[in-house]
Amino acid sequence: MDQExxxxxxxxxxxxxxxxxxxxxxxxxxxxxxxxxxxxDMLMQVMNEAYEMGYEEGKNE
Known part of the structure; x- marks a missing residue:
């Protein structure tokens, strides 16, 4: 995970x-x-997964 x-x-x-x-x-x-x-900790995992999902969707558009 990205520290920043x-x-x-x-x-x-x-x-x-x-x-x-x-x-x-x-x-x-x-x-x-x-x-x-x-x-x-769970919230951070959820936010990271949501970020990754948005990142992948953004790359595909």
């Missing part, structure tokens, strides 16, 4: 972290940063 791209993805995720935290709080789900790490 991952940093950009992390910046995007951090822009929306408060919205995610509010959603979890509303549902009564308590998570600390240690608990969030696996979710962030």
């Amino acid at each position: 791209r991952n940093m950009k993805f992390m910046q995007i995720a951090m822009k929306h972290i408060q919205e995610g935290r509010a959603f979890l709080d509303e549902k009564g789900i308590e998570l600390d940063m240690h608990d969030l790490q696996p979710a962030l």
Whole structure:
């Protein structure tokens, strides 16, 4: 995985972290940063796969 791209993805995720935290709080789900790490890792994988899919589609057009 591209380290620079991952940093950009992390910046995007951090822009929306408060919205995610509010959603979890509303549902009564308590998570600390240690608990969030696996979710962030999965989010990074999803974002990388989406990037690759868009990249391949863009090359084919």
